[in-house]
Amino acid sequence: MESHSVIRAERLGKRYVIGHEVNREGYKSFREVLSRAARNVTRRSVDLMRGRAIVAGDATEDFWALRNVDFDVMEGEVVGILGRNGAGKSTLLKVLSRITDPTEGSVRINGRVSSLLEVGTGFHPELSGRENIYLNGAILGMTRREIRSKFDAIVDFSGVETFLDTPVKRYSSGMSVRLAFAVAAHLEPEILIVDEVLAVGDAEFQRKCIGKMSEVARGGRTVLFVSHNMTALRSLCDRGIVLKAGSVRFDGSIDDAIGLHLADTDGAFGTVSEWTWGPDKGPRGTDLRLLRVGLSGSISPGPAFRSDEAITVSIDYDQGAAIRGMRMVLQIVTGNGDVAFSSTDQLIRTQSSQRPGRYRSQCTIPPDILNWIPYMLRVGCGIPGQQTIIPMTDVGRFNVRGPANRTAPLGGAVAPPMDWSLAGLDGEAADAHGSAVSLSG
């Protein structure tokens, strides 16, 4: 077995230093460093004079994104990595892809690694599709000869032949995603590391991507795959690793991993029904960023709602410039990753809501629509048919409880009550007709 291990992580840890004063992006200005140093010296000398112990690092705090992570990946294994946001999935992939250094422990990698942490890394809008294929291919680690030999296959897969010599800035967002994925799909590494790239593109294209991914997986390559799409994980992977707060919580069959992950996230997301982001965080796009997304029920405060109450979703955002034809979209997604439904504010948008400023788009989901299962709320926005400003982004989970007389959920993404009637057809019971029996009643 030893010789087949292609990735071996031992006591892997990654620490980030979070500054309380330092601005969040990690960089700082030299001026700031000087002034803080001066302040520290003064404070310390004051402490020293008063005989107090010098406390170092009270302005910063350590945060372990990964701690004591151990696992072995054998050649040809397809491993799904699960965990809620902030569990350390992306950090793990970054360490494995050599983008960032571990703080402790080690990883041994035996084979050529390609990592796909994003679709279309390095795509340049001014360059043509053809030029971007070469650029993106080189960035992903392909040689020019390799790209040339696969060029036709890439173009074929992407379906943008006619626009090869058009600058990518004139592409629709769907087209550039297709082109980008086409390049990535033709990578032939021994080990492939993929992060949530299937979250983009339309359903049809996603299916094509999953098909391509399973082809790669069946070709005997080792794949590490992060996704929130449980359907994709289940169909691609045989093994799942669940991360929680930076450590391996579970390592075993993908079905058990998914079950555990879903149970986990229900609990974890079950305390908040409002998500806010600071000025430099959160989902953002050109000239627009989300400030807050909140859920509130007409009866309960959330995030556990009753199926017979109305749930109001409010999306606050800051629009930096006038955007014509923009609309806000919300999606309610089941635990399997299936979209239960989508809704947009397109019909109520007016000229005046194009102007820059802060807005709140609010949507009320009527009672008696949702099933009594956990859901994920996704938010995104864009100009239909032209531009994706913020791709559909997972915001948070909420739970819906069924009526008191029902415990097990019905099958399906939604469970609106239907009008049923029951009538005896033998003659005598004819007047029993019309008694609507609502399942949720």
Place this chain on the structure above:
Amino acid sequence: MSRTVDTEQQKPRVLVLEPGRAERHYWRDLWAYRELFAILAWRDVAIRYKQTVIGIVWAVMRPFLTMVVFTVVFGQIANLPTEGTAPYPVMVFAGMLPWYLFATILGDASNSLVANTHLVGKVYFPRLIIPSSSAVVALVDFAVSLFLLAGIMLWFGFAPSPRILLLPIFVVIAVLASLGPAYLITALNVKYRDFRFLIPFILQFGLFLSPVGFSSSVVPEQWRLLYSLNPMVGVIDGFRWCILGGDSAIYWPGFALSLVVVAVFLWLGVRYFRKTERSFADLL
């Protein structure tokens, strides 16, 4: 942390990621990523010349106008001597070529990492590639200026000496002289974003501290060695020696000193860059 070293040498394809481990095969890696270097350089050049006609005009006009001003100020008003028989504008332009090469590399490189944040956060490659590839754009601008120099020399009927064949050597020195400080500032700029404000300052002062508008022969003999601590002095003298020929002479002790300063800066720059590059993704 050395327990894995032995096995690693037996199986060279095994990659070990550990904290604080210097990249053992850094230079080999850099070589392996040469195609990425080429394609990034090509991208920068393509975009520079695709986006703006003004970009090309600017590459030509900037040194040309500076030359005119310097010729008037230093040559006419201050009445400083030229080198040998060369017309003053030709002498100025020969000094301006390496100066603008230096200025462009320093300016472009120091911003390059911040401008390529998305690459640094998503893909691994030796980060040294990014500032280095922006030097290629500067070299393309330099080549354009070289044509302009040829035009000016034709206009004045001034023939270059055969020493011009040695020019490539001095171009290499000029690039190395620029890359040292460029790596240093690029790396510092990732951590301290206000370092880039230092660059206009360096370039502004450097333009007058370096013998661009005048010949370094006007510097008094006893100060020349000290003056050569500025690495651009040796580079500019070298350019003039190649292009102007004839009586243009290099002050060799100063030139040697300039070369040493270039080497020291390059060593410092590469060292600091490599020391910090693994934390770039966390900082950007």
